[in-house]
Amino acid sequence: MSATRKSIVVVGGGAAGATITRILSSKINASTTSLTLITARPFALHLPACIRLTTTAEGKLEDDVLIPYDNLLVNGNGTIKVGRVTSIEQNKENSGSVILSTGERVHYDILVLAPGSEWDGPLAFPDDRAAVLEHIKSWRRKFENASGIILAWWWCQYAGEIKDVFPRKKVTIVHSDSQLLNSTYPNKYRKLVEKDVTSRGINIVFNDYVDNFDTIPATTRSQRQLEGDLIVPTFGGRPGTGFVKSLGSGVLNARGQIKVAPTFQIESHPNIYAIGDVIDWSEQKQAAKAPKHAQIAAANILSQLNGGSPGKQYTGQPELIIITNGKKQGTSYMGFLWGITLGNWFSSSMKGKELMVSMTRKAYGLSK
Missing domain, CATH: 3.50.50.60 (FAD/NAD(P)-binding domain)
Structure with a gap:
């Protein structure tokens, strides 16, 4: 492995995290950049269908609503790691590690936070x-x-x-x-x-x-x-951002949402991005918003990897x-x-x- 190979880590395999992982896997050069998606479950849950799924056995929806990650990575470009992130360490050199509940550390140069929401009932x-x-x-x-x-x-x-x-x-x-x-x-x-x-x-x-x-x-x-x-x-849902507190004060608002710039970067940590339901943005929290979040953040990440400035800005939908x-x-x-x-x-x-x-x-x- 090259000493200059960069590492992108995405936390969360729901609508936002999966979408940006798929985009990045189709764009990055595997010889210069690694890509890892960390997801708490070995499958995604399509939440709009989970309302019917938990109400009736009709149609055996569990066969389709629990979605495997088998084909998420384009041309197999990347790694899926099942685990729950408990904290983040950020170094002064704009890199760091996420720490899993098992104690495993996963290095990142660029980190994408898309942990989604936590629900009741x-x-x-x-x-x-x-x-x-x-x-x-x-x-x-x-x-x-x-x-x-x-x-x-x-x-x-x-x-x-x-x-x-x-x-x-x-x-x-x-x-x-x-x-x-x-x-x-x-x-x-x-x-x-x-x-x-x-x-x-x-x-x-x-x-x-x-x-x-x-x-x-x-x-x-x-x-x-x-x-x-x-x-x-x-x-x-409530933002699943408890582990993000480890980045320090000022990263989350009072509701536990992650404060981001229009580029989806955390202002105090320009190599960390956040997208999806967890961001502090004045819009309804819906899976339908995720593709646009992912497209803009992915473009900015690729620009940053190539030495440029993240120039794409989100203006809402x-x-x-x-x-x-x-x-x-x-x-x-x-x-x-x-x-x-x-x-x-x-x-x-x-x-x-x-x-x-x-x-x-x-x-x-x-x-x-």
Whole structure:
């Protein structure tokens, strides 16, 4: 190995980390640059489909939603290492090491942080494949055995999947705001989502919270008693950035997001990049944002490797969302022009029927 060979390490094999790894593997010269993807699991999880996956065994989605990394690297250019990063060491010479839970150290000259989010409830998947499969079965049993289900936050996609499988079960969403979603989206669209959800007999409790997930019957913060014997935490994800604190103060904001420049570099560490859900950027956290993040960061990394300056800058993307309500219903919003809203046919065709599983597998280099 050449003494001047540079090392790129990517932490996280989800949408953002896998995308930039695939781009870089197609661009770098293996004789001068090594590439390593470190991922906590030996497979990726396509989270939008995990909502259906944990609700029903129909279609054996686990066969397709747990996505292997076998074909991710273009021409096999790079290495996949399964492990969980616990800390980062940065040297004064703008290189360093990531330390795994096993104590193993992996050297980097350029580091990309894309650890994704940590979740609660059905989406809190373990790392081991056997444990993941048991986790899936466990939640399917919980949904099947429940007489009524309370979703503690707004995640109406879960409500729709439950109604597809168990149309007679009582389903209640408890949401802290006066409308579903958040103020990123216009009120007209938020009302449309509410109408679509309630059309299936789903009850919504606004301006309230569930604080205790273990007590049945469930009581909200305002002392409203809810009908149901299964409380499901359906909060949004939290940045999986605990290990990034080892870089020192000022790298993370108060929410645990990584502060980045428009080049996706951490300003105090110009050889470390961050992309995906974990960055401190004013936009909705969605897998659909990952390709653009990855393209810009990859271009800047390649420029830096060649002795140039990272010149590509990220300016954001239009807000788009498809909210499925089971396989056949849903609403969509596109932040173009005056704001375009679409209903069941578009939402079902684009996402609801197949949850974009085939498209996602192709992004990992698989045929379907």
